[in-house]
Amino acid sequence: MKNLFFILLFLMLLTTGCVPKSIIDDINIEAASAFDELEDDTFVGTVLIQEYLPDQSTENKTFTATAKLRRDLLLNIQRQSSEPLHLGGLMVTIFGDKLADRGIMDFVDNYQRDPSIGARNYLATSSGSALQILKGEYGPRGNSAYLNNLIEHNMKYRDLPETNLHIFIRDFYTQGKDPYLPELHQINNEKVEISGLSLFKKDREVHVLSTDKMFFFKLLADRHSNGSFKVDLGSGREAEIKSISSKHKIKISKKNPSQVVIHIKIKGVIPEYTGEQITPKIVKEVEKALEKKVNKECLGLVKQFQEQEIDPVGFGFFHRKQIRGYNFKRWEDDYKRLTFKIKTDVNIVETGVLE
Amino acid sequence: MPNLPIEDRFKISPFLVFYLITSMQIGIGALGYQRLIAQYAHEDAWISVLIAGILIHVIVWMMYKILETVDGDLVTAHIYIAGNFIGKFLSSIFVFYFFTYALTILRSYLEVIQVWMFPTMSIFWFTLAYLLLSIYIIYGGFRTVVGIAFFGIVLPAYLFLVFGFNLKFANFEHLMPILDNSFKDILLGSYHMSLTFVGFEIVLFFYPFIKNPEKSKKWAHLAILTTTLLYTGLMMLTLSFFSEEQLRKSIWATLTMWKIVQMPFVERFEYIGIATWSLVILPNFCISLWVASRLLKRIFNVQQKKGVILISIISLIVINFIKTREQVGLINDYTGKVGFIFTFFYIPILLAAVLIVKKVKKK
Numbered sequence: 001m002k003n004l005f006f007i008l009l010f011l012m013l014l015t016t017g018c019v020p021k022s023i024i025d026d027i028n029i030e031a032a033s034a035f036d037e038l039e040d041d042t043f044v045g046t047v048l049i050q051e052y053l054p055d056q057s058t059e060n061k062t063f064t065a066t067a068k069l070r071r072d073l074l075l076n077i078q079r080q081s082s083e084p085l086h087l088g089g090l091m092v093t094i095f096g097d098k099l100a101d102r103g104i105m106d107f108v109d110n111y112q113r114d115p116s117i118g119a120r121n122y123l124a125t126s127s128g129s130a131l132q133i134l135k136g137e138y139g140p141r142g143n144s145a146y147l148n149n150l151i152e153h154n155m156k157y158r159d160l161p162e163t164n165l166h167i168f169i170r171d172f173y174t175q176g177k178d179p180y181l182p183e184l185h186q187i188n189n190e191k192v193e194i195s196g197l198s199l200f201k202k203d204r205e206v207h208v209l210s211t212d213k214m215f216f217f218k219l220l221a222d223r224h225s226n227g228s229f230k231v232d233l234g235s236g237r238e239a240e241i242k243s244i245s246s247k248h249k250i251k252i253s254k255k256n257p258s259q260v261v262i263h264i265k266i267k268g269v270i271p272e273y274t275g276e277q278i279t280p281k282i283v284k285e286v287e288k289a290l291e292k293k294v295n296k297e298c299l300g301l302v303k304q305f306q307e308q309e310i311d312p313v314g315f316g317f318f319h320r321k322q323i324r325g326y327n328f329k330r331w332e333d334d335y336k337r338l339t340f341k342i343k344t345d346v347n348i349v350e351t352g353v354l355e
Numbered sequence: 356m357p358n359l360p361i362e363d364r365f366k367i368s369p370f371l372v373f374y375l376i377t378s379m380q381i382g383i384g385a386l387g388y389q390r391l392i393a394q395y396a397h398e399d400a401w402i403s404v405l406i407a408g409i410l411i412h413v414i415v416w417m418m419y420k421i422l423e424t425v426d427g428d429l430v431t432a433h434i435y436i437a438g439n440f441i442g443k444f445l446s447s448i449f450v451f452y453f454f455t456y457a458l459t460i461l462r463s464y465l466e467v468i469q470v471w472m473f474p475t476m477s478i479f480w481f482t483l484a485y486l487l488l489s490i491y492i493i494y495g496g497f498r499t500v501v502g503i504a505f506f507g508i509v510l511p512a513y514l515f516l517v518f519g520f521n522l523k524f525a526n527f528e529h530l531m532p533i534l535d536n537s538f539k540d541i542l543l544g545s546y547h548m549s550l551t552f553v554g555f556e557i558v559l560f561f562y563p564f565i566k567n568p569e570k571s572k573k574w575a576h577l578a579i580l581t582t583t584l585l586y587t588g589l590m591m592l593t594l595s596f597f598s599e600e601q602l603r604k605s606i607w608a609t610l611t612m613w614k615i616v617q618m619p620f621v622e623r624f625e626y627i628g629i630a631t632w633s634l635v636i637l638p639n640f641c642i643s644l645w646v647a648s649r650l651l652k653r654i655f656n657v658q659q660k661k662g663v664i665l666i667s668i669i670s671l672i673v674i675n676f677i678k679t680r681e682q683v684g685l686i687n688d689y690t691g692k693v694g695f696i697f698t699f700f701y702i703p704i705l706l707a708a709v710l711i712v713k714k715v716k717k718k
Contacts, residue, residue, distance in 0.1 A: 008487060019473040088623065112604075115471045118623060119614035166524065166615055174598035321531040 031144035036096025058142035096130035119166035161222035176316020369571035376578035384551030396544030403544030408583025457643035507638035550691030
């Protein structure tokens with residue numbers, strides 16, 4: 001009996017080869033992809049593949065194909081690839097202008113269905129050709145790593161509010177909130193910049209927020225952890241505030257549900273000041289100036305969203321969550337009547353190493 | 356068959372009941388129970404889970420009451436109230452119940468592997484390997500099975516640290532407003548929690564194997580408390596991590612949550628999670644097989660070693676007939692319903708019957 005058991009165990013080991021193998025050298029791992037739509041309603045897609053060379057540098061390879069149907073796209077690309085294409089290593093996906101205007105959910109839905117694609121993938125839109133962005137040469141670490149890092153550090157430390165595949169899908173499905181994505185722009189064949197923030201209505205791009213508004217948008221929609229901002233105090237004096245961290249709280253006033261109060265708390269440090277000396281009086285002045293600026297700009301933003309009938313901050317969501325038994329069907333009308341009040345509280349905690 | 360007392364060397368310490376129950380309760384359901392409950396109770400789904408957990412405490416108390424009264428297992432209780440023949444007939448239904456339970460677990464797990472990792476993996480070969488392992492464990496006796504239950508909880512426990520990644524993306528505003536759904540919807544959610552929560556009824560079968568069964572009571576309740584808090588916590592995290600409609604689309608919400616995990620040394624954490632999960636469901640599978648074969652021994656006097664082989668062969672054949680996602684869903688649904696009826700209806704009725712018979716016998 002014991003012998004029989006071991007024989008069976010041995011036989012089991014032989015059956016381990018039942019699943020097809022994927023050897024890393026014999027497959028092509030998709031590192032980034034870009035999609036757009038052509039004039040005649042056909043889709044066009046580019047897939048970026050990175051080959052790791054023996055001298056530790058990477059070679060960028062792209063495949064481009066067109067197709068009438070979305071699902072044929074990958075098939076057509078597969079036909080050009082010398083080795084089977086795997087989606088597991090995908091880091092960045094860029095959607096072209098025309099496609100973003102038409103709606104990108106079909107593509108994103110595909111991603112959420114595929115178990116091999118991670119939820120931390122970055123999605124982005126492009127101003128100009130999406131496909132061309134992947135075809136550049138952005139240094140020895142490879143294009144996908146470049147694009148990935150570009151978006152990542154801007155989200156972590158700069159003005160870009162955090163988004164990724166998961167956040168996009170979550171916001172898309174949240175009643176009373178619209179998603180947003182960063183917009184990329186290719187400067188030349190070696191550089192790409194973040195040129196703004198695409199704001200969506202459901203899955204269609206309706207507006208691109210310019211980069212100078214992004215700081216204020218992040219105050220409303222996300223939190224700053226290490227931002228910086230320059231405050232103009234007039235008469236040629238400027239102060240730079242660094243290490244900005246921010247928090248916001250959105251409250252719907254109990255008495256008057258059509259008024260939303262947004263509390264923004266900002267903490268920062270002044271390492272640079274163009275005037276002579278930083279005195280507590282000037283610190284106060286800087287705080288006041290920033291508060292005023294934030295109030296004005298943020299109010300402008302939310303009023304603009306209201307006019308455009310988009311809701312990237314999620315006021316509808318807060319209505320649903322903070323008012324018991326809120327009938328969401330009323331939201332569209334309620335949103336038009338909504339008034340906003342912004343209260344900003346700036347706190348400068350340090351003024352650098354010099355007195 | 357006379358009610359033979361179990362020898363002391365085959366018995367287990369009372370605290371091990373904790374591991375037996377938790378390992379049996381945490382199984383395949385934990386990978387995707389959230390969606391089913393949120394369908395009914397929406398943002399109050401975590402309250403549903405909590406209510407279900409509280410009710411189970413009552414059921415566990417009832418089970419111990421039954422077992423203390425008859426001083427044996429479920430078969431003894433059946434014989435006690437209905438006589439030898441009918442008692443054994445009633446008990447034989449449970450052979451089928453535990454057989455289906457084991458089958459459901461394994462087939463659902465196989466589906467996860469096929470969808471998430473290896474779409475072409477053969478059901479037959481994997482089942483064979485798993486069955487051989489389980490037979491080997493059961494041949495080691497009840498104490499070995501308990502050992503596996505212990506490891507089935509302790510070794511995969513690290514997985515819970517991983518949920519820290521989800522906390523970063525969680526927005527607890529999603530849980531508001533609390534108690535906005537009707538009480539009926541919340542209870543419906545509790546009802547759908549049953550497949551995930553069943554498993555604790557095994558106490559009815561291994562009770563004679565516990566040393567000082569009186570002392571094991573508190574461990575049983577502690578086990579239920581642990582799983583209840585665990586499932587409630589996970590439910591709250593899931594609700595705040597997803598938006599509602601997104602959750603409704605995620606069949607395996609727990610696995611989808613792992614997709615956000617990013618570590619320098621591992622790109623896709625789900626693969627590690629799924630592989631570890633085979634260790635989580637191993638005690639589930641082994642204990643159900645053990646109970647089924649133990650029942651065969653108690654009822655039909657079949658040697659347990661032969662019983663295990665018999666059940667294994669039948670499983671190996673039957674599992675090939677469950678092919679599509681719908682069929683897997685259906686068998687899950689039925690097992691959940693039967694489990695619900697067994698625990699929430701049958702056990703209270705049984706307790707009443709046992710108490711009545713006791714009174715009559717005294718007279």
